[in-house]
Amino acid sequence: MNENLADWQAIDAKRSPTQSSSYQLLRRAGDNLKLLEQVHANLIVNGRQHHLPLLTRLATSAIHAGAIFYAQKVLLTAPTVDSFLFSSLITTASKSHFPIHTIFFYRHMAAHNIPPTNYTYTSLIKSFSELRDKKASKMVHGHVIRKGFRLDRYVEAALVSLYSKIGELEFARKVFDGMPQRSLVAWNSMISCYEQNGLPEAAIEVFREMRESGVQFDSPTLASVLSACANVGALDLGIWIHEWIQNNDVHFDVILGTALIDMYAKCGNVIKAREVFDQMSEHNVVAWTALISAYGVNGCGKEATNLFRLMIDCGTNPNEVTFIAVLSACAHAGLIDEGREILASMRRFGQVPSTEHHVCMVDMFGKAGLLDEAFQYIKDLYTVQPAPAVWTALLSACKKHKSYDLGVHVADNLIAAEPESAGHYILLSNIYALAGKWERVEMVRDIVTGTQLKKVVGYSIVEIDQKEHFFRSGDVSHPETMAIRQFLDDMIQQIKAVGYVPMSQCMMQQMEEEDKELALRYHSEKLAIAFGLSKTTEGSTLRIVKNVRICEDCHMAVKLISLVYKREIIVRDNLRFHHFKDGSCSCLDYW
DNA sequence: CTAGGGTTAG
Numbered sequence: 001m002n003e004n005l006a007d008w009q010a011i012d013a014k015r016s017p018t019q020s021s022s023y024q025l026l027r028r029a030g031d032n033l034k035l036l037e038q039v040h041a042n043l044i045v046n047g048r049q050h051h052l053p054l055l056t057r058l059a060t061s062a063i064h065a066g067a068i069f070y071a072q073k074v075l076l077t078a079p080t081v082d083s084f085l086f087s088s089l090i091t092t093a094s095k096s097h098f099p100i101h102t103i104f105f106y107r108h109m110a111a112h113n114i115p116p117t118n119y120t121y122t123s124l125i126k127s128f129s130e131l132r133d134k135k136a137s138k139m140v141h142g143h144v145i146r147k148g149f150r151l152d153r154y155v156e157a158a159l160v161s162l163y164s165k166i167g168e169l170e171f172a173r174k175v176f177d178g179m180p181q182r183s184l185v186a187w188n189s190m191i192s193c194y195e196q197n198g199l200p201e202a203a204i205e206v207f208r209e210m211r212e213s214g215v216q217f218d219s220p221t222l223a224s225v226l227s228a229c230a231n232v233g234a235l236d237l238g239i240w241i242h243e244w245i246q247n248n249d250v251h252f253d254v255i256l257g258t259a260l261i262d263m264y265a266k267c268g269n270v271i272k273a274r275e276v277f278d279q280m281s282e283h284n285v286v287a288w289t290a291l292i293s294a295y296g297v298n299g300c301g302k303e304a305t306n307l308f309r310l311m312i313d314c315g316t317n318p319n320e321v322t323f324i325a326v327l328s329a330c331a332h333a334g335l336i337d338e339g340r341e342i343l344a345s346m347r348r349f350g351q352v353p354s355t356e357h358h359v360c361m362v363d364m365f366g367k368a369g370l371l372d373e374a375f376q377y378i379k380d381l382y383t384v385q386p387a388p389a390v391w392t393a394l395l396s397a398c399k400k401h402k403s404y405d406l407g408v409h410v411a412d413n414l415i416a417a418e419p420e421s422a423g424h425y426i427l428l429s430n431i432y433a434l435a436g437k438w439e440r441v442e443m444v445r446d447i448v449t450g451t452q453l454k455k456v457v458g459y460s461i462v463e464i465d466q467k468e469h470f471f472r473s474g475d476v477s478h479p480e481t482m483a484i485r486q487f488l489d490d491m492i493q494q495i496k497a498v499g500y501v502p503m504s505q506c507m508m509q510q511m512e513e514e515d516k517e518l519a520l521r522y523h524s525e526k527l528a529i530a531f532g533l534s535k536t537t538e539g540s541t542l543r544i545v546k547n548v549r550i551c552e553d554c555h556m557a558v559k560l561i562s563l564v565y566k567r568e569i570i571v572r573d574n575l576r577f578h579h580f581k582d583g584s585c586s587c588l589d590y591w
Numbered sequence: 592c593t594a595g596g597g598t599t600a601g
Contacts, residue, residue: 023592056593084593091594122595157596188597220598227599258599265600289600324601356601 022048026057031065056085060092068098083114091123099127118152125158129165137166157186164193192224200228219251226259230266233545236466238263258287265294268570268577285316293325297576299586301333317349327360332576334590339364355387362390366397388418395427407431422453433508458548460524462532471527488530495560503553520553541568549573559583
C-alpha cells in the first residue's frame with residue numbers, strides 16, 4: 001500500500017500540473033459534493049493536501065455546491081494556508097451569497113497573520129453590501145483605510161457600490177470624488193447609485209460629466225442611464241442613447257434591451273418599446289415583464305394579457321413581478337374577469353399572491369366601483385390584520401366613488417395601523433371634504449401639521465431640449481414665471497371658450513370659490529404644460545411626468561388643451577399614462 | 592493550475 005502510494009506520487013510529480021490526476025479528478029467532480037469529498041479523501045491519502053492550488057479549487061468548488069460549511073472544514077483542517085486560499089474563499093463565498101461566511105474567512109485570515117490584498121477587500125465589501133448594515137459597512141471602510149487600500153481603484157469602485165446599496169449617497173460620492181483615477185466601473189457605480197436611490201437627474205448629470213471627461217462608456221453604463229431616463233421621462237436623451245447603440249459596437253444584451261424597452265414605455269411610446277422587444281434575440285422574464293408593463297400602464301390591458309399568455313406559450317414562466325404587471329394592467333383596463341382568472345393561475349407557477357397582488361385586485365374592483373367586492377376580497381384574505389397598502393387601495397377607491405361611510409371606516413383602521421403616515425390623513429380629509437364636513441377636514445389637517453408628518457410634495461417635470469424643468473403647485477421659482485403665468489392665464493381663457501369649467505370640488509380645502517379656481521389653475525401639471533407649449537413648436541408631442549396622480553380638473557383641462565392647441569400631450573403619473581389627443585384621453589376617463 | 596468592482600422589469 002505504501003509502495004503503491006509512493007509510485008503514484010512519483011508518477012504524479014512528473015506530470016505537468018494540469019495533467020495531475022488529482023487536478024483532473026477535481027475538474028471532473030465539478031460542483032458535485034459527493035465526488036468532491038472523494039477527491040478530498042484522495043488528496044489526503046496521497047499526501048497532497050499540502051498542495052494549495054488543489055485545496056483552493058476543492059474549497060471553492062464546495063462553495064459552488066452550496067456546501068459552505070464543508071469549505072470551512074477544508075480550511076480548518078488544512079495543514080498550511082496562504083493568502084490565495086483565503087482570497088479565493090472570500091471571493092467565492094461573497095459571489096455565492098454567503099456574506100456571514102465571507103466575514104468568517106476574513107477573520108481567520110487575520111488570525112493566521114496573513115495580510116489582506118485588494119482582492120480580499122473587493123469581495124468582503126460586496127458581502128457587506130448584501131448585509132445592508134450601515135455601521136458594519138463603515139467599519140469595513142475603516143479596515144480598508146488602515147490596511148492601505150484607500151486608493152485602490154478596484155476597492156474604491158466596490159466602496160461606491162457599497163455606499164449606494166445602503167443609501168449613503170454622500171459617502172459614495174466622497175469616495176468617487178476622491179479617486180485619483182476613476183475607472184469605468186467606478187463611473188458606472190456612481191451612475192447606478194443615483195439611479196437606484198431615486199435621483200435619476202443626478203445619474204444623468206454624472207453621465208454628462210463622464211462624457212465630458214472623455215471616458216468611454218459601455219453597456220452597463222447605458223443600462224443605468226436608460227433607467228434614469230425612464231424615471232425622469234428624458235426621451236430625447238433616451239433616443240440619443242438608442243441611436244448610439246445602433247451606430248456603435250456595444251454589447252447589446254437582454255439587459256440593455258430591457259432598459260430600452262422600459263425607457264420607451266415610461267416615455268409613453270409603446271410602439272417603440274415593442275419594436276425593441278421584437279429586435280432582441282433573447283427574451284427572459286424581465287424583458288417580457290417590462291413589455292407587459294408597458295402595455296399595462298398605457299391602458300392597453302388586452303394587449304398586456306395577450307402578451308402574458310404568449311410569454312407562457314413561448315416557455316417563459318411568469319414570476320411575482322410579472323403578475324403584478326399583468327394584474328395592474330387588468331386593473332387599469334377594467335378587465336375584472338381576466339384579472340380574477342390570472343390571480344387564480346398564480347399557484348400553477350409556484351407563486352403565492354402577496355400584498356402587492358392583493359393591492360392590484362382591490363384596485364381593480366375599486367376602480368370599477370365594485371367597492372363591496374373589494375371590501376369582501378380583503379375580508380376573505382386574512383384572519384389577522386391586512387397590510388395597510390391593501391386598505392389604501394380601497395380608500396382611494398372610496399374617494400373616487402365618493403363612498404363616505406366605507407371610506408371613513410377604512411381610514412380609521414388605516415390610521416390606527418399606521419399613525420405615522422401622512423398620506424392616510426390626507427385621504428381621510430379628502431373623504432370628509434367630499435362629504436362637505438369641513439370642520440372635520442380642518443381637524444384632520446391640524447393633526448397633520450401639528451405632528452409634522454411628512455407629506456409627499458407633488459411636482460411635474462417637462463423636458464425641453466434635453467433639460468428637465470420642475471414645477472410644483474403654485475411654483476414661482478422658475479426664472480420665467482411671469483411669462484409662464486401669462487401664457488397659462490390665456491390658455492385657461494381659451495379652454496373656457498370650449499366649455500372648461502374649473503372643478504372646484506377637486507379642491508380639498510374650504511376656501512372661496514375664486515381662490516379655489518386660482519389654486520387649481522396653478523397645479524404643477526398646468527404650469528408645466530403652459531411652459532412646454534410656449535417653448536415647443538406645433539405638432540410636437542408634450543410629455544409631462546408627475547409623481548402623484550393627476551386630479552380630475554387637470555384631466556379635464558388637458559383634454560381641452562389638446563383640442564384647442566392641436567397637440568398630443570402625454571402625462572405620466574405615479575401609476576399610469578394618459579395620452580391626450582383631440583379632446584379625449586386614452587384612459588377613456590377610467591383611471 | 593487557484594481570485595476582483597458596475598447593468599434590466601414592480
